[in-house]
Amino acid sequence: MNKARIKKISLLSFLFCVYLTGFTFAEESYSPVSVITEYEEKGAQLTLKMPSETKIEKAFYRLYNPVFNTFAEGRLGYSEPLYCPYGTEICIWKQKRDGSFSKALAYTVHPQQDAPLMEVISPQSGAWENEQYLIINAQKNTQIVYSIDGSDPEQFGLVYTEPVLIDKTGFINLRIKAIKPFRETEEKVIHYSAMRGQLPLPPYTTEKPFTFMKKDAGYRVLNWYFIELPLGENGVYLLETEKENSWQTYTGPIFVPRDKDVLLSWYSDDKEKMQSVLLPKKPLINGVPEKPTNKPVLLQIEKTASPFIFYYQNSERFMPDDLKGTAAFFNPSGTLFDVAEEESKHFFLRIRAFYDGVPHGDITIHFEIDKIPPLKPLIRFEPDHSPSTKPVTITASSGAERERLLYTITPPVYIKKGEEIILTGKENAAVEYELSFYTQDEAGNTSSVLKYSFTVDKNTYYIDATAANGGDGSFQKPFTSFEEAFFTLAEKEKTDTPIRFSLKTGITVPESIVLNIPIIIDGNKNQIEFAPEAFLSVKDCSCELKNTRISRTSLPDSKLPLIQAENANLILKDCEINAAGGAATIQVTNSRIECNTVQIQQSKTDYAVCFQLKDSAAELHNVYLLCEGLIALGVSADSSFVQLDTFVANIEPQTVGRVIELWNSQIIIDKLSGKRIPEHKKNTDIALWYTKSSKVTVKTLPIFRGFQKGVQSSR
Structure with a gap:
């Protein structure tokens, strides 16, 4: 066995023996039995080590x-080592030559x-x-230094030797460092605030300790x-639940399964007095809880009428300390454990x-x-x-091993391939x-939700005027x-x-x-700029324009519209048009034409009209237009159906101007306003003119300004 392994086993033996002291009482002397423990994956190899100055004849064990x-x-x-799976209860004792x-x-x-080098009992984070008192449990041969201003405690801190009152209020940035020989260190940072109040100063921020006396029962x-x-070796005992119900010779500590109540009786070596204990x-x-939880934990004894009295302590690890004097009472009918929101704690x-x-x-x-x-997913x-x-x-990844990624995708048109999610889309439709x-x-905690909207359209193509051919x-x-x-x-x-x-950029259409x-x-x-003699013609199909600025400057005598639809369905959304x-x-x-949130500006030296409809249907919602010309007209409808909802028209004619004219058409008006510019100029204009064969339905009264008449039909 090399030196490193000897050193490791010796250290483990030392730590193990120290660990065991937590299971005994301070006033009891420790057994001279010494065990070397070699840890394996599923169990440990135990080897008995006897002190060289003591001559031991026999050593025995019982395990369960x-x-x-x-x-x-x-x-x-x-x-010879004894292998014990983890979780084994073992008892080891010796018998000397005198019996x-x-x-x-x-x-x-x-x-x-x-085991950690130190455990900070007080103070805890919070207000x-x-x-607050500074109270620390630490391993032997460990130096503790601390600072209360966030500075490096090794350079500017104080040495901790016993509980001390941190006589400071306000926000405290407490840094504590434990230092072992060979420079093994451990550091903790605690942020808390303290306010000097009228209440009496508590001793420290931890559970109220209980004290109890251990009875000297003789066993x-x-x-x-x-x-x-x-x-x-001459003593005898009786377990009354045994089938034989016979007295047995005492050969060392008795194994009792403790799966039911049992009465144990024994005689002393001189057989003069019998003692019993239940x-x-x-x-x-x-x-x-079997796994971490984000709910309060209520622990209860299975049988609330248990004859036992319970005390408990909580530690990050079982430090080499005595339970006596540091324990809190455990209520068998229910003891509740909880932490504040956005905090986490391991309970041991x-x-x-x-x-x-x-x-x-x-x-x-x-x-x-x-x-x-948890953190948001990546x-x-x-x-x-x-x-x-x-x-x-x-x-997508959760970013931590103990966290899982959850998601919802609607519609469920996707496939899962390993750790990847693929939005497949559809061949002939946008998804x-x-x-x-x-x-x-x-524990059940969830991160904030990341939401996305994504369209997979295999019929989508991009246009960028600055790209390469x-x-x-x-x-x-x-x-x-x-x-x-x-x-x-x-x-x-x-x-x-x-x-x-x-469109990724603006574009010119020659x-x-x-x-x-x-x-x-x-x-x-982005903007689509049409050449003077260019226009958009939609025939026998549907066309939708959205989020687009459209413009064209034509010759004064041009007879070409900017947008033309014939036997088509034309939709404009969030568009600005300047002609x-x-x-x-x-x-x-x-x-059929549908406009939603559209602004139109039309200027011409002779006849100017924004919407010219024939044998068509138009739904115009939230439309704003400015029409300038010798004759200026907002909407001209011939044998058509028009529905207006929030329609604002500014008409600036040199001779005749109208907001709407209807020829053998129907119109439904809701929130219509029109203004003739300038308002003060005398004119004979009519804001809404229609033939007798037309039908006008008004949901809310229109508002017209600057016109001689608001509404009039032909005679």
């Missing part, structure tokens, strides 16, 4: 494993734990009424399952049960109350733009996804013009699914665009 419900006993050799028994050593074989209960009697069933604890409870003043054993419980919300989209012409791959992502930890219409390689886009897509099979164009397939153009607030010269701004024949 509650998990496997197995019992074993035998003689423990000096060099007397040593005090037994009993404990539970646990996995190796690295407190008065100044010992070693960690529940082993009863050590004050007998030699050993109640080992109690069980209910309410222990050690509950000791006393019956008739005698400690019978500890019940160790570990659970975690965690109310700290989400990455590829491609990261919407709408996307390709399936979108989502890489508008609503996505929500959040993380949830083991030869693009494929993707976000990375957009088309440079409508001409290039239409030329590339000429061979695409015609369907009823609209092709979507998304020649007219004639559409005969469904098109959606999203300008993304100078030319014919009507929007000319619609045998079609």
Whole structure:
């Protein structure tokens, strides 16, 4: 065995022996039995080590494993290791040559734990009424230094030797550092505030300690399952629940399963006096969460009428301390544990049960109350733009092993491929996804929710006037013009699914665009500038323009409209249109037009009209227009149906001006206002004129200013 391994085993032996002292009382002398422990994955190898100055003839053990419900006993050799699975209850004692028994050593074989160098009892983080005491538990040979201003305690701090009052109010940045030989260090930072109040100063911020007296009963209960009697090799005992109900010779601590009440009797070595003691069933604890929780934990003894009295203490690890004097009373009918919001705490409870003043054993419980919300998940989209012409791959991670990623995707048009989520979209339709992502930890805490809206439209193409020629219409390689886009897509099979164009920059249209397939153009607030003789023609299909600014400056005598629809469905949303010269701004024949949040400015030297409708239907919502010309007209409808909702028209004619004129048409008016500019000029204009064959329905009275008459029909 090399030196490093010898050193490791010696250190583990030392720590293990120190750890065991927490299971005994201060006034008892420790057993000279010494055990070397070598920890393995599922258990430990125990080897007996005898002091060289003591000549020991025999050493014995009894062990019980509650998990496997197995019992074993035998003689423990000096060099042959005894393997014990973790969770095994073991009792070891010696018998000297004179027949007397040593005090037994009993404990539970646990996995190796690295005890912290220190545990800060007080103060705790938070706001407190008065100044706080600094109280620290630390391992032996550990130097503690601290500072209360956030500075490095090793350089500017004070040495901690005993509980001390931190005589300071306000916000305190407490830094504490534990230093062991060979420079092993551990540091803790505690932020708290203290306010000097009228209440009496409490001793420190921790549980109120209870004190109790241990009864000298003449026997010992070693960690529940082993009863050590004050007998030699001639002593006898009786467990009255045994089938034989016969007296047995005492050979060392007696194993009792503690699964039911049992009466134990024994005679002293001289057989003159019999003693008896009731050993109640080992109690069980209910309410222990199996995993971290964000709810309060109520622990209860399974049988509330338990004859035991319970005390407990809580520590980050079981420090080498005595339970006596530092424990709090455990109410068997229910003891509640909780933490504040956005805080987390590991509870390492050690509950000791006393019956008739005698400690019978500890019940160790570990659970975690965690109310700290986890971090938001990490989400990455590829491609990261919407709408996307390709399936979108989502890489999402929670960022922590103990957290899981939760999400909702509607509609559920996606596939899961390993850790990736792929929004597949549909071949002939755009899919508008609503996505929500959040993380949830083991305790049930959830992070804030990340919400996304994403569109996968395999019929979407991008246009960027500054891009290089030869693009494929993707976000990375957009088309440079409508001409290039239409030329590339000429061979695409015609369907009823609209092709979507998304503008990345403003664009100039040198020649007219004639559409005969469904098109959606999203300008993304960019401008489409038409050449003087160019216009947009929509025939036998649908066209939607949104988030777009459209402009054209034409020759004064031009007879071309800016937008023309024939046997079509035309939709304009969130658009601004500026036309100078030319014919009507929007000319619609045998079609349907819908406008929502649209501004139009039309100026011309002769006849100017914004909407020219024939044999069509128009729904105009939230429309603002300014029309200037020799004759200025907002809406001219012939054999059409018009519905207005929040329609504002400013008309600035040189001769005749009207907001609306109807020829054999129907109109429904709601929130209509019109103004003739200038208002004071005398005129014979009529704001709303209609033929007798027309029908006007008014939901709210229109408001007209500057016109000689508001409404009039033909005679």
